[in-house]
Amino acid sequence: MFIQQAFKYRYDFWRYLLGIFIVFIGITLGQIPLVVMAMLEKGGDVMMMDENEMLSILDSNLTLFLMLLTFAVGLVFLLVHVKVIHKQSVLSLTTSRKRIDWSRFWFAFILIAVFTIVITLLDYFTNPGDYLVNFQLEPFLILVGVAVLMMPLQTAFEEYFFRAYLMQGIGVLAKNRWLPLFITSIVFGGLHFFNPEVGKLGNIVMIHYIGTGFMLGIITLMDDGLELALGFHTANNLVAALLVTADWTAFKTNSIFKDVSDPSAGWDVIIPVFIVYPIFLYILGKRYGWTNWNQKLFGKVEKAETLNLSEEA
Structure with a gap:
């Protein structure tokens, strides 16, 4: 089992607390290039600006690139910590299978990418007044390069930190699956509270962020690995960055379209979480033969007697 295999390594809870601190240090250091570049452009005034004002300078x-670099540095710090302090392999942090199943990653990636593109184009042709064609070849090609190179590192950091590291750490402490699912999903969603989308659309949009956290946590537990969650998350962020931007989003990009509508949140937030996500779960469950949902989501996490106890020292 995905959580259970953490017992094979050094799983003392203080190691996980240290890991959270190490990741915080990595994220903080990763922000330095962005702050330095903003200061070179604007001077010391950037220290008095909020994050959104700083991001508008460059x-x-x-x-x-600099925003995503922050997460890339955090990912490096996390994986080094897991290797050195927990003596755990990246493979066991990724999946319970003998090797990473990239076909799972690509199935989820294509599923979400196609869905996002189709829904966006339908909305564009249905409500053309809500969009401007924002496409400019040279900036868009640079965007593609930056997004394809860096976006997978950003989503990998979030998945490895929440759905792998914290999921396993809380799971081996609590000896169950439901508590890590709830904690990681709520914390993951809660950290999006300061995104500009929340300020523009209101707190109701938190249903989307927390619901997405639960969606990713469920598919990780049901599939005993991160591959599907990595594909889902990467496609969601990558396609969104390339396809549509707006002045009120966290990622303001040289995308193909720009949303110029007066945004509001209502059923368009609720429907994906309570209707679309269950459909995705049904598709993935049928394809990969998921069974015993109650045990995998709410069952106990028990240490197998066959594990080599000397590996825990």
Whole structure:
């Protein structure tokens, strides 16, 4: 089992607390290039600005690269900590299978990418007044390069930190599956509270962020691995960055379209979480033969007697 295999390594809870601190240090250090570039452009005044004002100083492609670099540095710190302090392999942090199943990653990636593109184009043709064609070849090509290179690192950091590291750490402490699912999903969603989308659309949009956390946590537990969650999350962020931007989003990019509508949140937030996500779960469950949902989501996490106890020292 995905959580259970953490017992094979050094799983003392203080190691996980240290890991959270190490990740915080990595994220903080990863922000330095963005702050330095903003200071070179604007001077010391940037220290008095909020995050959104600082991000508006630089070219959008450079800003995106530096924002995503923050998560890339955090990912490196996390994986080094897991290897050195927990003596755990990246493979066991990724999946319970003997090797990473990239076909799972690509199935989820294509499923979400196609769905997002189709829904966006339907909305564009149905409500053309809500969009401007924002496409400019050279900035868009640079955006593609930055997004394809860096976006997978950003989503990998979030998945490895929440759905792998914290899921396993809380799971081996609580000896169950439901508590890590709830904690990681709520914390993951809660950390999006300061996104500009929340300020523009209102707190109701938190249903989307927390619901997405639960969706990713459920597919991780049901599939005993991160591959599907990685594909889902990467496609969601990558396609969104390339396809549509708006002045009120966290990622302001040189995308194909720009949303110029007066945004509001209501059924368009609720429907994906309570209707679309269950459909995705049904599709994935049928394809990969998921069974015993109650045990996998709410069952106990018990240490197998066959594990080599010397590996825990």
